[in-house]
Amino acid sequence: LEEFAKYIDVAGARIVGLHAHTGSGIFNPFNWEQVGNCLAGLLELFPHASYADLGGGLGIPEKPGESPLDMSELDAAIGRVKQQAPQLQLWLEPGRFIVAGAGALVTCVTQTKGKGGIRYVGVGTGMNSLLRPALYGAYHEIVNLSRLAEPASEVVSIVGPVCETGDRLGSDRLLPKTREGDVLLIANTGAYGYVMSSRYNLREPAAEVVI
Template structure:
């Protein structure tokens, strides 16, 4: 807010142009890790408005319309990713590796920029998290992981892993990396559930492809 309002004041002073709207963008996060405090929008708004009004008063500016882009803050915790545990690799003195059937193709944020997404085993919530694990996806990529150094109950094939807070930048950043179909999306409201995006098939992977006639 300080930098933007300083720019607004400079534009007014040097070019005599009044900026009517100031877009403060996004970047408003959520508590991804257990125990983190949730951001208080009222506190943010109060501080921003205080800065804006100070610049308006000191530089004789028109009070601008403030715009925020809180998409992630609004929807991130509205989505979870479910994945089945497949291969498990245990090595003495080292974290256990757990492979699940969803990876960076479905949720790229951890691999792309080290984003933290909390992970639990849905069918073992009553058990102690006493095993240090790395959770990897099914792709042939060394960077295909969903979490490292996490504490979970001892995993078994078929366990259901829950990856939290994928409502923002989940499906919209997903891909068909190494010919992996995207998962289905299910909307849940109370005791109601409805598929709102079907699971992709092999036909979906190839439906845009065309073979030139001269290759036939």
């Protein structure tokens, strides 16, 4: 960075902002304090910087037992960075945090079968409507809305209708005994859901309804 700063001066350019992004699904509020302190430490090299973008990755509880990100701790952590570098505007990228929980994908069970010791639940939509599980193994909670009062009793894999082995919305999920015609809800699809959908295999994605 020292070498880079020299070339910036030679070129007559000015660095007006600093940015870092450490990952996704982060629940440790002190992560952004560490990032902020790191960027604030670069002000000696880049004295014209007026803002620091601390990145995103604010975690969203998705798996059973996960606790939400402590926003009061995050606020305090960012406040300490501001005290260290009061001349900097501090930015955070909300990413999925604001809207993910505002959306859900609802679909019907079209078939159930067993094969190779695995119980499969086939549904009416798949990676054409929600690509995240197939693309990078994202976890979305799945609920059988038709059997909320029944105990979860079988481990199943929920798969879509697209002719790809990766068209899987969830693996090894404990659900009530599920039958054709049941309605399943796939949670936290309000971000990177519909916008990443496609008409792959000429299958229409699920319609988006805003309430």
